[in-house]
Amino acid sequence: MSSEPRAPVHDRLAENLAGIRERIAAACLRSGRDPNDVTLIAVTKYTPLDRVRELVGLGHLTLGESRPQQLLERAGLLPSGVEWHLIGHLQRNKVRSILPVMALIHSIDSLRLLKRIDQVAGELGLRPRVLLQVNVSGERTKDGFPMAELETRWSEVLGYRHVEVRGLMTMAPLTEDDTLIRPVFRGLRELRDRLNVMSPEPCLRELSMGMSGDFDIAIEEGATLVRLGSLLFDGCETK
Ligand SMILES: *Cc1c(COP(=O)(O)O)cnc(C)c1O
Numbered sequence: 001m002s003s004e005p006r007a008p009v010h011d012r013l014a015e016n017l018a019g020i021r022e023r024i025a026a027a028c029l030r031s032g033r034d035p036n037d038v039t040l041i042a043v044t045k046y047t048p049l050d051r052v053r054e055l056v057g058l059g060h061l062t063l064g065e066s067r068p069q070q071l072l073e074r075a076g077l078l079p080s081g082v083e084w085h086l087i088g089h090l091q092r093n094k095v096r097s098i099l100p101v102m103a104l105i106h107s108i109d110s111l112r113l114l115k116r117i118d119q120v121a122g123e124l125g126l127r128p129r130v131l132l133q134v135n136v137s138g139e140r141t142k143d144g145f146p147m148a149e150l151e152t153r154w155s156e157v158l159g160y161r162h163v164e165v166r167g168l169m170t171m172a173p174l175t176e177d178d179t180l181i182r183p184v185f186r187g188l189r190e191l192r193d194r195l196n197v198m199s200p201e202p203c204l205r206e207l208s209m210g211m212s213g214d215f216d217i218a219i220e221e222g223a224t225l226v227r228l229g230s231l232l233f234d235g236c237e238t239k
Contacts, residue, residue: 027219043229068094106169109143121162131169136187167206185221
């Protein structure tokens with residue numbers, strides 16, 4: 001059979017996906033949450049297109065890319081049913097081309113960018129869903145709003161009417177030490193709760209946090225969106 005040589009990788013991908021779903025369910029069970037409240041975003045930034053097609057063939061249609069250019073190229077090549085998430089930095093000159101294909105932009109990291117999106121969305125008659133990226137850990141190398149800035153400038157954020165701010169996103173420090181990771185995720189949840197209290201109605205539902213190395217902890221701390229790349233495609237690199 002001609003399809004035989006591809007079967008092992010396909011099986012491996014299905015196994016990885018099933019294993020991740022089990023870990024999501026287990027983390028939900030531990031923390032008294034409903035697994036349906038956690039969405040798995042398959043991060044495909046390092047994955048060749050053929051492999052991404054196999055994932056889509058398995059029925060997984062929620063994909064994340066970190067570079068707007070690659071997201072746009074792939075959106076043109078994959079089925080229109082794919083739900084696209086941008087998880088990396090968005091340059092202001094890419095806003096106009098990217099808005100029409102986005103399900104959710106996770107990586108709004110400045111008021112300047114939010115303002116630009118609001119303006120372009122108004123012109124295009126769109127109301128994009130976005131998350132605000134927060135630098136909870138305060139590492140110099142990380143993108144995102146400083147924790148305090150969002151609280152002090154929240155009324156400004158609420159003033160942008162052409163965007164739907166759905167929640168917050170963060171990245172934990174790259175470390176094996178859980179005691180350094182958990183407070184970052186908890187800090188994002190607590191910030192979300194404070195900002196909801198400061199809003200006319202609680203509009204922030206989503207917490208995008210957790211990657212291959214730390215998503216179990218993130219779910220225990222309230223993640224509604226986990227972004228997984230390397231674990232999902234582990235062992236699927238070779239043809
Ligand atoms: C690459 C990336 C991920 C996925 O990371 P893995 O460790 O491969 O799961 C998640 N979030 C962001 C913002 C990324 O850039």
